[in-house]
Amino acid sequence: MIDVAIVGGGPVGLTLANLLGTYGIATLLLERNPTTVDEPRAIAIDAESLRTMQAVDLYDAVAPDLLIGFAVDYVNGRGTPMMHVELGQTPYGHAQQNSFDQPLLERVLAAGLQRFPHVTTRFAHALESFEAGPGGVALRGRGPDGAPFTAEARYLIGCDGGRSLVRQQLGIEMRGRTAPQRWLVIDTIDPLLADTMACRFFCDPRRPGMTLRKQHQKRRWEWMLMPGEQDADLLDDGMIARLIAPYTRPPQVRIERKCVYTFHSLVADRYRDGRVLLAGDAAHMMPPFAGQGMNGGIRDAANLAWKLAAVVRGQADEALLDTYQEERRAHVMAATALADRLGAMIQPTSRWRAALRDLFFFAVNRSPRGQAMLDRQLLGTLRAPRLRRGVFVGAADADGARLSGQMIVQPPLRAPDGRIVALDSLLGHWFAVLGCGADPRRALDAAARDACQALGARLVHVVPRGSVAPEGALEDHTGALAAWFGDTPERFVLLRPDRFCAAQFGAATAAARLAQVRQLMHGAAPAGPAPQRIPA
Numbered sequence: 457m458i459d460v461a462i463v464g465g466g467p468v469g470l471t472l473a474n475l476l477g478t479y480g481i482a483t484l485l486l487e488r489n490p491t492t493v494d495e496p497r498a499i500a501i502d503a504e505s506l507r508t509m510q511a512v513d514l515y516d517a518v519a520p521d522l523l524i525g526f527a528v529d530y531v532n533g534r535g536t537p538m539m540h541v542e543l544g545q546t547p548y549g550h551a552q553q554n555s556f557d558q559p560l561l562e563r564v565l566a567a568g569l570q571r572f573p574h575v576t577t578r579f580a581h582a583l584e585s586f587e588a589g590p591g592g593v594a595l596r597g598r599g600p601d602g603a604p605f606t607a608e609a610r611y612l613i614g615c616d617g618g619r620s621l622v623r624q625q626l627g628i629e630m631r632g633r634t635a636p637q638r639w640l641v642i643d644t645i646d647p648l649l650a651d652t653m654a655c656r657f658f659c660d661p662r663r664p665g666m667t668l669r670k671q672h673q674k675r676r677w678e679w680m681l682m683p684g685e686q687d688a689d690l691l692d693d694g695m696i697a698r699l700i701a702p703y704t705r706p707p708q709v710r711i712e713r714k715c716v717y718t719f720h721s722l723v724a725d726r727y728r729d730g731r732v733l734l735a736g737d738a739a740h741m742m743p744p745f746a747g748q749g750m751n752g753g754i755r756d757a758a759n760l761a762w763k764l765a766a767v768v769r770g771q772a773d774e775a776l777l778d779t780y781q782e783e784r785r786a787h788v789m790a791a792t793a794l795a796d797r798l799g800a801m802i803q804p805t806s807r808w809r810a811a812l813r814d815l816f817f818f819a820v821n822r823s824p825r826g827q828a829m830l831d832r833q834l835l836g837t838l839r840a841p842r843l844r845r846g847v848f849v850g851a852a853d854a855d856g857a858r859l860s861g862q863m864i865v866q867p868p869l870r871a872p873d874g875r876i877v878a879l880d881s882l883l884g885h886w887f888a889v890l891g892c893g894a895d896p897r898r899a900l901d902a903a904a905r906d907a908c909q910a911l912g913a914r915l916v917h918v919v920p921r922g923s924v925a926p927e928g929a930l931e932d933h934t935g936a937l938a939a940w941f942g943d944t945p946e947r948f949v950l951l952r953p954d955r956f957c958a959a960q961f962g963a964a965t966a967a968a969r970l971a972q973v974r975q976l977m978h979g980a981a982p983a984g985p986a987p988q989r990i991p992a
Contacts, residue, residue: 457592457608458482458576459768463583463622464615465492467558468736468753470565472613474512475761477572478885479953481768484607485569486597488582492562495713496643499668499676500747501561503550504841505754507866507955510549510880517564518556523671525551526654530801530817533660533810538817543655547936549866549878552839553747555655555670581605583621586612588731611764612732615753618720620738626729632722632792635743637803640690640699642677643713648704649675657802661810664803667703674712678744680803687716719743719799721792727781735760740788745798748791759784762886762953763847771912772977776847779976783846847952849959849972858942859949859960864890866955867936869918872925879918879937882930886953887913892937893920894947895929899963907970913950 460476462469465487476483501522509515525544532538543553569575583597593612599605614622623630650673658665665679679699681690689695691714697706720741727734736753760780766772804810820829843861850860866879882888889896889908896915900908908915917929920938925931932938941947948966950959950973958976961969 457610458484459609460484460611460613460764461486461593461595461607461609462613462615463487464617464620464736464738465489465562465566465577465579466615466617466736466753467498467561467565467750468757469613469615470562470569471508471512471754472615472735472757472761473575473577474514474565474568475508475757476765477569477575478512479761479765480574481765483572483575484609485575485577486581486583486595486607487577487579490580490600492566493559495559496674496676497558498750499555499558499670500553500751501556502553502747502751503546503548504758504863505751506550506554507548507880508754508758510878511758511885511953511955512565512568514564514568517568518561521557521560521671523555523654523669525554526669528655528657530657530659532814532817533662536814538659538814538821546839547865547867547940548841548863549880555668555676557670557672557674558750578605583616585625586622586732588612588729593731610731610768613760613764614732614734614738615736615757616738618722618737618741620734622732623724623734623738626732628729628734629725630722630741631725632720635719635721635799638681638687638716638718640677640679640681640696640714640716642679642696642700642711644675644677644700645673645710645712646675646704646708647673648708649673653703659802659804659810659813661805661807663699664805665699666802680805681716682805690716721796723785723788723792727784728777733760733777733780739784740792742788742792743795743799745802746791746795748795752788752791755787756780756784758954765953766977771910773979775979776977779846783843786844787841841956843956847958847973847976848956849969849976858944859940859957862957863955864949864951864957865936865940867932867934869930869937870925870933871930872927877930880955882914882916882918883951883955884914887911887958888916888951889913890916890918890949890951892918892932892941892947892949893923894963895926896948900948900966901963904963904966904970907967907974910974911950911970 459482461484462473463486473483473485509518528541530539544551546552569577580600585596587594592608592610595607597605614620616622655668668676723740727739735756742749763776767774841863848860868876895917918932919925919929921933921935946960946962948961949957952958958973959969
């Protein structure tokens with residue numbers, strides 16, 4: 457019996473398999489298609505997702521294909537700018553949003569699985585049914601040429617998309633709404649626009665649309681179908697040429713892909729049913745306007761992988777898996793609401809509604825405070841990743857626990873030999889106790905060090921800017937890590953494998969705080985307020 461079976465070999469399933477492989481968990485990945493996708497689908501990958509690529513040691517393989525950071529412009533039907541958003545560098549080591557090519561990402565992730573002898577990948581294998589029992593999950597399906605196969609796993613993860621067979625067999629409903637608008641999606645190669653118009657939303661009531669530049673002269677266009685139009689009307693090459701003609705020369709454009717999509721705002725009632733869990737589009741679908749569809753799924757993988765590994769290793773009780781839904785659903789709901797708000801701004805086809813929107817943005821743009829308020833309301837959820845409930849000790853606003861539930865920043869650090877390294881390269885792949893200006897090896901007592909050992913936590917020491925780093929320590933030469941800690945005397949944090957802070961403490965409280973985290977992993981009630989309901 458293997459530890460974890462994953463159904464679905466898209467970006468989410470492949471990322472989850474790489475994380476489990478990194479953690480040493482015996483994993484089976486099943487994908488019904490014969491290989492990874494050949495056509496572009498998702499186009500935006502964010503800072504947290506790239507941090508996950510770091511976590512599985514594949515960022516360097518992905519990076520050459522990235523267009524790092526970009527500005528987003530929203531223009532009205534007259535071409536007048538309404539809003540400008542910079543999606544450049546964040547404190548987390550990467551730009552807020554980056555364009556990429558999904559086929560290349562999937563190939564990199566699939567090739568990455570070959571590093572792990574304990575991970576088995578089976579393309580052209582379609583799951584047909586499964587049966588979950590108290591000791592595991594029995595899987596049945598068809599392989600190449602229709603040959604039947606069976607497998608047994610302790611846990612099954614459905615990463616099999618919006619029409620998830622896993623979710624359907626469990627009888628789990630998706631709640632929310634499907635947008636009435638349909639959109640044409642076109643991927644092109646266009647040398648004329650290779651260095652212009654990075655990302656623009658055309659908020660034109662006559663036909664809303666958008667475009668986003670990628671590397672290698674590639675570009676995405678999206679246009680809304682208007683009332684009375686059929687899919688075939690917009691998929692016609694002549695129509696596509698007319699849509700893009702105001703911006704480029706259609707004869708030089710090569711179309712890689714064209715299709716018509718309907719956008720959904722849907723969330724599954726449950727992410728877990730015993731030994732079976734859902735991730736990615738199988739658990740939630742959202743419109744693309746905030747660039748969070750695939751990225752939300754990669755967040756699922758980062759959150760779920762370490763919890764599965766801890767349970768399989770015997771470091772946590774199975775109840776830890778319930779915190780996956782508790783931690784992820786609130787963020788999914790916030791990201792979906794953001795996408796809906798942006799969609800409402802982009803998609804009005806009523807001229808009077810568009811005029812009211814334009815008037816609102818005219819007023820906001822006259823005030824720097826108004827611009828800052830709009831940016832905070834629209835993108836605050838994405839700019840400062842934090843948990844409101846879950847596996848962390850203490851409320852995030854309590855004394856001595858201000859950092860609990862937050863994702864740690866990732867500044868560059870200076871080694872004694874002058875090398876510059878990213879923080880995550882010090883933290884390792886599992887838990888870590890980081891001391892900022894305090895060495896955990898020297899300051900923590902025996903009980904705290906025993907608790908660190910029980911968690912498998914690496915001990916990391918970073919010294920303040922201008923200090924001489926002793927052996928094994930690095931210098932916070934930018935001061936970014938010290939700024940994140942602030943003035944608090946609690947100079948230690950316990951970091952989870954997904955880089956969220958599980959506890960903040962001083963030397964005197966270390967053993968107690970670490971013990972509390974271990975209690976959470978063995979079934980104690982999670983921190984934070986009660987979880988939100990999913991709207992019907």
